Amino acid sequence: MNTTEQASQQQKQTKFSIKNIFVPDYENYEGVRRINIYxxxxxxxxxxxxxxxxxxxxxxxxxxxxxPTRAVAWCTWAAYSTLALLGVFHTLRMLPIMLFMIFYKGLWLVVVAYPLWSAGTLEGSPAEEMAYMFSGIIIPILFVPWKYVFKKYILLETKKNNRC
Structure with missing residues (x-):
């Protein structure tokens, strides 16, 4: 392949297109699809x-x-949200913050909302609004790169590219 073809090939890969957001990006995001990152x-x-x-x-x-208990809660949320800002710029590095969110919301839905719902008492309860908000957890669950999570946090693979 000559240099003109190589340059053209590089332009195709780096140029933004709808099709490219669904393809694993090994160059920038360790094989995670851009749609997941976005x-x-x-x-x-x-x-x-x-x-x-x-x-x-x-x-x-x-x-x-x-x-003291309320102070811990508010300080936790302040720290969590501040770290989330880093996730905008360093998405894969801050993935544990996203996993924390999925875990606490999922746990709350199972421990608090589900028993109320199965007993028919969720509607009109103080937990109803939070259950409604937490049900949106399905979106991050769908877009977390679970293969990447498994490799990084279960198998403990090291990354080859330090860009994200």
């Missing part, structure tokens, strides 16, 4: 915008002594 970035941004706004507002405007 959707996870969107979720990281949403986590930052919504959770950071609430948590940091409560922390910065709080007056008086804190209830």
């Amino acid at each position: 959707v996870m970035r969107l979720f990281f941004a949403l986590m930052f915008v919504f959770v950071a706004t609430d948590s940091w507002t409560v922390i910065l405007n709080h007056e008086g002594a804190w209830d």
